[in-house]
Amino acid sequence: MSFIRQYIEQQTINRRNLLLLSAYGLGGLAASAGLRPGPARAAGANPKIAWSYRDRTNPYWNSIVSGGEAFVESLGLPKSALLNLINGGSSEKSLADIKALLSRYGSGVALAADPNDMPNCRPVVEAVAGAGAYVSTIWNKTDDLHPWDFGDNYVSHMTWSDVGPSEQTARILIEAMGGKGGLVHLGGIASNNPAIERLAGLKNALKSYPNVELLAEQAADWDTQKANQVMSGFLTRYGDAIKGVHCASDTMAYGVIEALRAEGIENMPVVSYDGNPQAVDLVAQGKLLATVFTNPYWGGGITASLAYYAATGVFKPSKEPKEHREFYGPTVLVTTKDARDFKAKYIDSNPKYDWKDFWGLSKGQIQYRS
Amino acid sequence: MRRFMRRVATMTHGSMMDSIRKWVPFLVLLVLVLFFSAVNPHFLSLRNFARIAVSSSPALMVAVGATFVILMGSIDLSMEGTVAVCAVVFAMLLNRLGGSLAHVGWVAIPGALLAGGVLGAVNGLIHVRLRIPSFMASLSMGFVGVGLSLLMTGGNRILIDDPLFRSLLTVRVLNFPLMAYAALGGLVVAWFIQDNTTIGRNFYAVGGGEELARASGLNVGRVRVIGFVLAGIFFALGAILAVARLGIAETETGQGFMFLSITSVVVGGTGLAGGSGGVWNTLVGVLIVNVIGNGMVVVGLPDYLQDGVLGLLVISAVYLSMDRRSLSFAR
Structure with a gap:
C-alpha cells in the first residue's frame, strides 16, 4: 500500500507548492501594482x-x-x-x-x-x-x-452652475407678472445640488422686486405627478393670490401646467429649467415663458x-x-423669442459636435463657495 | 404577549365591535377632512374636492384592481409596470390611429385594456403554474413591464393632445371633471363583479379559506388567474385616466402607484390575509390617502415632514381599521 501513501504525500506537497506559489504570485502582483510609477500608462488602443x-x-x-x-x-x-x-x-x-x-x-x-x-x-x-x-x-x-x-x-x-440661469428665468417670470403679486416655487429633491441652486437663483432675483412675495416653496422631487398634486394643493391654499410659478425642472412644469389646465387657467406665467424638447415646444407656444438648456x-x-x-x-x-x-x-436660456430657432438647431437635429473639441462649450473653471 | 393578544381577542369579540370597525375607515376619512378644514377652511370647498377627485381617479382604478387580488389572499405588485405599458400602448395606438377618439382612435381604449388583461394573465399563470408566490411573481412582472415600456418608448414621452380625450380632465359636470365620473363608473362595475357574479364570490371563498374552497370543488388556480386578469384590466383603466390627467404617457406614468394603491386598499379596511373587505372600502382608502396628500400641502406642512407624517397617518389608519383579531401573525 506504500504507493498510495507516496501518492498522497506527493499530492500534499504539490498542493502546498501551489498555495505557496500562488501566494507569491499574488504578492508579486500587488507589489508590482504598488510600485508602478504613479500615473498609469495609456490603456492602449481600444479601451x-x-x-x-x-x-x-x-x-x-x-x-x-x-x-x-x-x-x-x-x-x-x-x-x-x-x-x-x-x-x-x-x-x-x-x-x-x-x-x-x-x-x-x-x-x-x-x-x-x-x-x-x-x-x-x-x-x-x-x-x-x-x-x-x-x-x-x-x-x-x-x-x-x-x-x-x-x-x-x-x-x-x-x-453646471444653476444659480445664474435660474435667476434669469425668475426675472422673466416676475416681469411677466408685472413686477408684483405672489409666486410659488416647485423644487427638486431637497438635498440635490441643482434643486438648492435653482431656488437660490430665484431668491437672488426676488431681492430686486420688493413687491413680489414668495408664497411657498415645496419639493416635488422632479416628478410630474407629484408636481401636479402639489400645484393643486397650492391653488387651494392660495387661490387667486398665485400670479406666477417658478419650477426647478421641465418635468415638474408639465404637471403644473396640467393642474392649471384642469382649473381652466390658461395664462398663468410659468418658467422651468432643463430645456427638454417638450418644454421647448411649450416655450414656442407661449405656455412656458422660459427654460434653460444644459445640453x-x-x-x-x-x-x-x-x-x-x-x-x-x-x-x-x-x-x-x-x-x-x-x-x-454650457447653459442656454430659451425664451419665447428664440424658442423656434433653438428648436431647429438643437432639438430637431442634434448638431454634429467635434468630440475632440473638449472644452469648446465650457463655461469656465468651477468656483467653490468657501 | 400571547396573553395580551388573547385579551385583545376577547375584548374585540362582539358583534357591536364588528359593526363599528366596519365604519372606522370612513370615520378616519371624516376626521381627516374636519381636521384639515379646521386648519385651513379653503380645504372644505367644492373646488378642492374636485382637485382631490382628479388625483384620486387613476389611483382608484389601480387600487380596485389590487383589491380583487388581495381579496383572494394574494398580492399584486405589478401595477407600476402594467400601468406604464398600458399607458404607452394606449398613447401609441391613439396617435397611430389618427390621434383622436372621435375616429378610429377609440380602438386605443380596448387595446390598452387588452394589454392590461394579457399582462395580468401572464402574471397569474406564472404565479399559479410555476407555483411562485404572487408577491415575487408580480413584483418581477412589474419590472418586466417597466422594461417593456422603456423599450417601446425609448425613454421618450408621448404626448396626447386630443381635446375629446382630454375632456376627461377639462370638462366639468356639477363641478367635477368627467374622469371622476368615469372612475365612479369603473367602481360600480367592480362592485357588480364583486357582489353579483360567481367569480366575485369565489374571490372571497379563496381568500377566506383556500383549502375549504378547494375541497368544495372550486378550481382555485383558475379563480386566481381570472383575478389577476381582472386586476390587469383595472390597472389599464387607471393608466388611461393617468394619461388623461397629465396628457403624457411614459414609463414614469406608473411610478408611485404601488405604494399608493396597496396602502389605499389596506387603509380602507380590506385585510391583506384575504376574504374581507371590498371595493367600497378601497374607495374610502384612496380618498384617505389623497386627502392626506392634498391636505398636507393645503395646511402648509413643511415638505421635509410630509413623507414622515404620511407614513405615520397610514400606520394609524391601518391600526384603527384593520381587524387583527383573525391574524395570529401579521404577515
Whole structure:
C-alpha cells in the first residue's frame, strides 16, 4: 500500500507548492501594482467605453446617453459598444457595477459617470485610479476632491452652475407678472445640488422686486405627478393670490401646467429649467415663458470622449490647466423669442459636435463657495 | 404577549365591535377632512374636492384592481409596470390611429385594456403554474413591464393632445371633471363583479379559506388567474385616466402607484390575509390617502415632514381599521 501513501504525500506537497506559489504570485502582483510609477500608462488602443448613470426613463438622462452613443459612433463603433451601467439611483449599485467592470477589463476602461451622490464620487474615482483606468465625472463630487490629485486617471469633472440661469428665468417670470403679486416655487429633491441652486437663483432675483412675495416653496422631487398634486394643493391654499410659478425642472412644469389646465387657467406665467424638447415646444407656444438648456447630449458625449481620449493617450490630463479638469457645462436660456430657432438647431437635429473639441462649450473653471 | 393578544381577542369579540370597525375607515376619512378644514377652511370647498377627485381617479382604478387580488389572499405588485405599458400602448395606438377618439382612435381604449388583461394573465399563470408566490411573481412582472415600456418608448414621452380625450380632465359636470365620473363608473362595475357574479364570490371563498374552497370543488388556480386578469384590466383603466390627467404617457406614468394603491386598499379596511373587505372600502382608502396628500400641502406642512407624517397617518389608519383579531401573525 506504500504507493498510495507516496501518492498522497506527493499530492500534499504539490498542493502546498501551489498555495505557496500562488501566494507569491499574488504578492508579486500587488507589489508590482504598488510600485508602478504613479500615473498609469495609456490603456492602449481600444479601451471599453462605459457610462454609469441613473436610468433612461428620464428625458434628461436619455439625452446624456444618446450623446454618449453619438460619441461611440463617431469612432466607427456601433451604439452597443457603449456599456451602460445603470444604477437606478443607488450609489451602492453604482460603485459595485464600476468595480465589476474594472475587475473584468482592468486598466482598459474609459468611464463616464455620474456617481449619483457626492460622497460616492471618491470611492468611484479611487477604484478607477487603483485599476489604472480613466474616469470623467459629472454633477456629483465633494468640494475637496479634485482630478489633479489623481494624476491622469481622474480626467475631468463637469457640473453646471444653476444659480445664474435660474435667476434669469425668475426675472422673466416676475416681469411677466408685472413686477408684483405672489409666486410659488416647485423644487427638486431637497438635498440635490441643482434643486438648492435653482431656488437660490430665484431668491437672488426676488431681492430686486420688493413687491413680489414668495408664497411657498415645496419639493416635488422632479416628478410630474407629484408636481401636479402639489400645484393643486397650492391653488387651494392660495387661490387667486398665485400670479406666477417658478419650477426647478421641465418635468415638474408639465404637471403644473396640467393642474392649471384642469382649473381652466390658461395664462398663468410659468418658467422651468432643463430645456427638454417638450418644454421647448411649450416655450414656442407661449405656455412656458422660459427654460434653460444644459445640453445633456453634448455633456454625455464629451464626458465619454474625455475619458476615452485620455485613455488612448491622445491628450495627457496632467498637462492640462485646472480649468480643463474641473469646468462648468454650457447653459442656454430659451425664451419665447428664440424658442423656434433653438428648436431647429438643437432639438430637431442634434448638431454634429467635434468630440475632440473638449472644452469648446465650457463655461469656465468651477468656483467653490468657501 | 400571547396573553395580551388573547385579551385583545376577547375584548374585540362582539358583534357591536364588528359593526363599528366596519365604519372606522370612513370615520378616519371624516376626521381627516374636519381636521384639515379646521386648519385651513379653503380645504372644505367644492373646488378642492374636485382637485382631490382628479388625483384620486387613476389611483382608484389601480387600487380596485389590487383589491380583487388581495381579496383572494394574494398580492399584486405589478401595477407600476402594467400601468406604464398600458399607458404607452394606449398613447401609441391613439396617435397611430389618427390621434383622436372621435375616429378610429377609440380602438386605443380596448387595446390598452387588452394589454392590461394579457399582462395580468401572464402574471397569474406564472404565479399559479410555476407555483411562485404572487408577491415575487408580480413584483418581477412589474419590472418586466417597466422594461417593456422603456423599450417601446425609448425613454421618450408621448404626448396626447386630443381635446375629446382630454375632456376627461377639462370638462366639468356639477363641478367635477368627467374622469371622476368615469372612475365612479369603473367602481360600480367592480362592485357588480364583486357582489353579483360567481367569480366575485369565489374571490372571497379563496381568500377566506383556500383549502375549504378547494375541497368544495372550486378550481382555485383558475379563480386566481381570472383575478389577476381582472386586476390587469383595472390597472389599464387607471393608466388611461393617468394619461388623461397629465396628457403624457411614459414609463414614469406608473411610478408611485404601488405604494399608493396597496396602502389605499389596506387603509380602507380590506385585510391583506384575504376574504374581507371590498371595493367600497378601497374607495374610502384612496380618498384617505389623497386627502392626506392634498391636505398636507393645503395646511402648509413643511415638505421635509410630509413623507414622515404620511407614513405615520397610514400606520394609524391601518391600526384603527384593520381587524387583527383573525391574524395570529401579521404577515
